[in-house]
Amino acid sequence: MTRFARLSRQIVFTLLGFLAALAFMLPVIWMFTSSLRPNAEIFAHFHPLSWHSIWPREWTLANISGLMGTGFGRSLLNSLIVTAITTVVGISMALLAGFALSVLTFPGQNLLFGFFVIGFSVPFDAVAVPLSATVRDLGLTNSYFGLSLAGLGNGFAIYLLRQFFAGIPKSLAEAARLDGASWLRVLWSVYLPISKGPVIAAGLTLFVFQWQAYLWPLLISTRPDMQVGPVALASLVSLAGTVDFSQMFAGALVLSIVPAGLMLWLQRYFVNSVARSGMTG
Template sequence: MASETLNERSRRTGRRALFLAVPIALLSIAPLVWALISSLRPGEDIFRFLYPISWETFIPSRITFDNFTTVLTGPFGMALWNSVFVTAVSVVVGLALASLAAFALACMDFPGRSFIFAFLVICFLVPFEAIAIPLSTTFRDLGLANTYTGLILPALGNGLAIFLLRQFFMGVPSSLAEAARMDGLGWFGIFWRIYLPLSKGPMIGAGLILFVFQWQSFLWPLLIAPAPDVRLAPVAIADFAQETGVNYGQMFAAAILTAAIPLLLVLFFQRHFSGSNANSGSKE
């Protein structure tokens, strides 16, 4: 009887949580849904049904893909490709550097290790906007303006990714490394054959952090790479607002395309991202 009462209470609590969560979720995604629908409307229909709100606000009476076609075949298509390339290189190289740095800080004992880790933590707590302008001046003096290298370099040293990977590596049983050392493996062999295979979930999580930081970057690409041939998607979206007016249909289409790529990646890697060090191979 008590068990049935407990089950009834749990179901009642679940229904209340659901009734509260569904409206909040709908309100959260409503702007994104409206932007998607607006990108499929002709220009004259975008604000036509905005007030008063009716079913036509979210269900278009006329659908066109002209906005997406124009956006992809215009300068924004090149900007989107630039974002994909720059972000992919940033994630691959940045993840390699972050994992090696995290392994060294977690497993190797050397003078100044604690100081270096504290310095990294302080660095990623400093807003990038605070150093973006002087850093862009330095990059211009080095001839890195309007280059892929200039866009990629600041994204490689991500302190948050190093911090997360270090915390995971510290949770791996040290007996695994000791056994590998007895078998003749060096530090890189231990990292490559033991720590790296165990860190699939944290590596994907760190990779997603690197991806999001680079993909959504606006100020740095605006400062260091304003040229059309190296312009990135977030900067190119702003180009749809001209002095003569704003092309909202194309702007919404560009925004949806820019948001779709990280959304698909997060959905694809969600189960890996939520994983932790539950399967570390050994427990102490």
């Protein structure tokens, strides 16, 4: 194959890749532009399709300011608080569980690990209703702890850390134990410093799971002041019998910015840690 043919082939594949990426990005672009245009203009240019179907004739920030006037700002704050609790407490639990399942030796260890694997394979929606009944009986409705409870014991985060810890030579832990270190000290001083990538990946998993949660907060929060962002966004549909699509797109944009920014910033840790966890036993 000549140099010109290779160059032409590379250009063609690059253009095809760009067009495919653009096709996947069109809904995101439409959401972004629709959040910054008047409500009456959102569906005004679809018959026939035109450039203004994507690009607004008029730009405005009134949608975002009006959205905050509906109490969405409080719901966004609730989402931040609940997600922070879930991420911090959940990653602590996943670290302890992953360390115990990979480094310690006790009867039924493999059986217990199997339960964790089965646990994150079961759709959460299948167990959300009975779990919410238990939480209501405990009096934890309309509380930040109750809202974050379902995301604390994340089976995938535990699996991810367990697989990574299993690939670390146990001689490191044995040497630390010979020096008199406790198991918690071994985890903190030996395993944690070399586990930055998997810990960040597990934290991202917990963060995204809780940030986008809808069913569980809908079952647990009955007061408007305790609603989280996704629930508050869905509640805009029923206001006054009409739907302000511009505000809904603005809310979707606000809810998308935080996890998208984190994923773009930390994606290399997530991809690398998932790849490495799949190579260890």
